[in-house]
């Protein structure tokens with residue numbers, strides 16, 4: 406068994422059977438993710454196991470974004486110029502109900518961070534930002550080092566540090 410990350414392939418990956426416990430996140434994968442990928446709105450990355458590569462264990466979607474400098478906490482603003490802060494938006498992240506609690510959510514988060522940092526050879530990215538669906542989701546991101554923006558408890562960001 407080897408876990409793999411791949412861009413969503415609507416001809417290969419089985420989207421209709423995916424359930425994570427939040428219907429809006431299931432519906433996004435089933436109805437919008439492919440179109441958003443084709444339109445250049447958000448790229449969906451799926452986590453699969455090579456023994457059953459069509460089965461989606463979890464997914465996350467990434468898109469370019471920005472935060473305003475004042476959205477960052479004072480300590481994270483230090484030495485930054487008075488420009489919008491380049492960001493990657495982690496639009497959605499979900500793990501299938503049958504495999505939750507096995508570390509896949511953390512793995513997807515690590516993948517999103519790695520993708521963001523890897524972009525830096527060509528395009529600067531300072532933070533990974535997420536709009537948490539609710540307090541439970543926000544708790545997951547806080548546990549993994551995300552900071553709250555100055556005015557919205559459910560918009561959180563992870564400073565990616567200097568290159």
Ligand SMILES: CC(C)(COP(=O)(O)OP(=O)(O)OC[C@H]1O[C@@H](n2cnc3c(N)ncnc32)[C@H](O)[C@@H]1OP(=O)(O)O)[C@@H](O)C(=O)NCCC(=O)NCCS
Nearest residue numbers: 425498499500505506507508509510511538541542544545
């Ligand atoms: C939230 C979710 C992504 C977590 O994925 P997961 O694979 O079950 O989580 P992991 O096994 O990777 O857990 C990693 C750590 O986060 C913790 N954790 C998991 N869900 C958590 C939550 N909602 N709040 C706080 N901590 C949480 C785990 O206890 C674990 O910590 P530990 O290693 O100290 O025990 C998953 O449960 C899910 O898809 N839920 C439904 C959709 C959702 O709420 N998405 C949130 C993003 S909008």
